[in-house]
Amino acid sequence: SQKIEQNSEALNIQEGKTATLTCNYTNYSPAYLQWYRQDPGRGPVFLLLIRENEKEKRKERLKVTFDTTLKQSLFHITASQPADSATYLCAPGGDSGNTPLVFGKGTRLSVIA
């Protein structure tokens, strides 16, 4: 069965540093992978989507890489801020409109001032 692992349940980082979160998947060949942010008591908010033919994607202070050989995606937040503190979820996906997203457990990031 499909398995998604995010490197650690919790990650603490100093403000201004780069946070790197890891997402590994097995028994799966996704056409793309999405990253979401979830704040406590709220629904997930879409951040970035990267396709299998893209090595890297950026959006402001966010950068995502996708290595289909390693079956891994890395999510970077540069110049991290306390407001970046949240749980980050990765979800590999297929191209079918009827395919739901299956999520990893998420990594709870805390940026310390």
Place this chain on the structure above:
Amino acid sequence: GAVVSQHPSRVICKSGTSVKIECRSLDFQATTMFWYRQFPKQSLMLMATSNEGSKATYEQGVEKDKFLINHASLTLSTLTVTSAHPEDSSFYICSARPGLITGNTIYFGEGSWLTVV
């Protein structure tokens, strides 16, 4: 991005009663919507895929007679928790994919907190 709205955001009901949660796509049509449940500090767990005009597809272990899903239009899916029990207390979240307009991105509602007392 696309907007998905859920209502109510919080609901408290008595054990044994039923409660309905609505999920609406506000600016796009969604032939497919997805319902998730999330317990505190746990991952989002897919409950079912809601298909407009047809029966929902439930994940293994999810009772279809307890969690009734109706997707009567292209912008509305409802989840009814029937004969609710305290163990049904959870955070319920719906999501939808706009499709060709915005690619494969799936957008989530704000979630609905259900407390069964």
